[in-house]
Amino acid sequence: MFKTFTTLLVIACSCGGYAQVEQEVNPPGYIKSISFQGQTRESQLPILQLGQQLNLEFDALNGDEDDYYYKIEHFDYDWTRSQLMQTEYLNGIDNQRIRDYENSFNTYQIYSHYKLRLPNEQTRGLKVSGNYMIKIYNDFDQLIFSRKFMVQENLASVGVSIKRSRDVRKVETMQSVDIVINSGNMQFNNPAQTVKTVIIQNNNLNTAIRDVPPQYTIGNELIYKYTHETLFEGGNEYFYFENKDIRGANSAIQFIELHELYSNYLFTNVPRFNQPYTYNPDINGNYLVTAIDTEKPYIEADYAWMHFSLLMKELPANQSVHVYGNFNNYAISKFTKMTFNPNQGIYQVPIILKQGFYNFKYVIVDNRTGAISESAIGGSYWQTENDYKVLVYYRDLGARYDRIIGIGEGNSVNISN
Template sequence: MPLKFKQTIFFIFFPLVLLSQVEEINPPDHIKTINFKGDTPETQLPILKLGEYVVLEFDVLNGDEDDFYYKVEHFNADWTPSVLIKSEYMDGFDNQRIRNYENSFNTYQIYSHYKLTIPNTQTRRLKVSGNYMLSIFDNDDVLVFSRKFMIYEDTSNVGVIVKRSRDIGVIQEKQRIEIVIDSNTMQFNNPVQNVKTVIVQNNNLKTAISNIKPQYTIGNQLIYKYDTETSFWGGNEFLYFENKDVRAANTGIQSIDLKDLYHNYLYANLERANKPYTYNPDINGNYVILNLDAENPDIEADYVWMHFSLLPTESLKNKDIHIYGNFNNYAIDESTKMIFDESRNVYTNDMLLKQGFYNYKYIVVNSNKSIDEGFISGNFYQTENNYKVIVYYRDLGARYDKIIGLGEGSSINISN
């Protein structure tokens, strides 16, 4: 092939590679309990103010005390790579080894607990707001896993109100978000083009609604009063269990057993889609690592085989059912799949999890790979959900998308 023709193909396809959206990479089986947070106790989706710390913790269950390295990259609002070079968004260096780790103490399952805090002595400061990806590599420079986080500048006020849907067909099942954005310190230039809004339900980026444009403006206020465009299925309250003491049956646990590790058997769950809504406080899909009679749960909490079970119904036949929650960043894979046990007439799954308090629910994955969160749990407008609204702004001539504000609302006091 002539060199000129090869170069033409390269220049045609090279921009397409650059403009592809980045996705998070899930870890291998021997890496568990990825706890990613900012200054709030919520894990997995840190949204922090410029200058605050972000903390990543994870366990490696092979006992080899492996070396791991981290890299930080900056992205546009749509998660395509930004044009900023590293020195423009970072003061210091990345690609550094994670030096802070400890081995487990007094546990049946041996593991090493790693902890990374940014900023640190090597990565002294992240200088600009926007979308970031934190990637973890092994000693051979192979990507092990990655997680998204955001940094915002508190330069805009973001009001968030949760209301019932105005669509009579789904008024009992959906919640819609109304937003008001204003600022006393900046003027919005061409907001329909330059302002982008993302709405996140229960810290789950996979179901986020993105690129919402202002519906209309009043002075420097941006008003969003859509119906279908900003509506979410209400879902249902998460199920939960607690096993901070593995030697006794705690909340949601029917029985325990000790083999090579402790085994906890949960009570069988029922399909809730056709049952009336019942308020049952949860932590919106999150989890907390806890264990009784220990000073440091990071290294003293043990790993337990959790045995989930779901009673079958006619509507669940031949369905692809999975366990869903923030404990694995809402990932869907073979480890979360429920298997039908004909001998016991029940769907089951065995999952190795660290001691603590966990929220979870059962969802159905359709043939087109879309997720139906309400098929088993149901959708109810009364469900208490947390919503975060992230506001991006790129001014005329700017080279990256700033995050200029963060708003938060709850459907606990949902109105018409």
């Protein structure tokens, strides 16, 4: 009997170990300009209210007019698959072909532009809140790329305020996020265990702070006023360029060449980690596709090779420099890696991008651990203007999935001590 119990225990532990944390899959090189937004189209990280519309658009640069299919999956707070069956979270069916696409018009780079709207005739809506992932497959059922999104119920109010660090050693470089969650008509049961938060800076899930428990409970309010647990690097304002006129240089573009495609050479940037903070308006890492003299920029905007360069000494072999921004979902890949040019003493890389307005920064990556340092080149300053979002998850006792019951937003433009 003891042997049987031990065997069952081992099986149970083994099954628990298969709870795999889902990661987003980055697209191949011919998939570009993935735009994933909610109904208000204000963000590259869709966080929508239950019942709102979701928009996914992307370009395929291979010119083959391939067929693509989408699937939707539901996840718990920690991005492991939830216990819900598809019929419990999805109204309708998925694994449907994306039917709305158009080919580019009057462009050097041939591409097909795909659009997906949810809900639609086949997928009529989502039934519950929480974490979701949409996966795009090709004709051979091969996963091309995936993107995360969140759906919330707006049941609790979430107040967010941005403060300078309470730790005097970090007061010049860090920003602290204070949170007040008011449950309203809901009754939180054991909030230290059932309520979880995710704090996101500039729509970048890579740097999000997770699983910080409430510090105090006062009536129906949960208070978070930590010294260290909710600290973010202030970072620096993003660099930018705009090439809506692909044939004309502007303040960020040094010169232009035309070969098979246009090549836009940006002015060489310099590190700013040891310089005084200077305010420079940005859109906090996002991008916008736009082109002059076009009625439909999503199919009339062209692609160009954007040549990035950074004046900096060569790093050790275990470190690399990458171009970083929401234009590729803050992904580190071979396409964003810069190479050192010893003749000019600069790092450089060409990246093919659609016409528009782009924010970007340079980061250093540890090649052994994959750790990203955003401030090693750009510096970190408490004055930097950043957007913050706070998602509040709740799983009541006995519940089978994690709901998102509220979202709060704040901006450091009104930062205080």
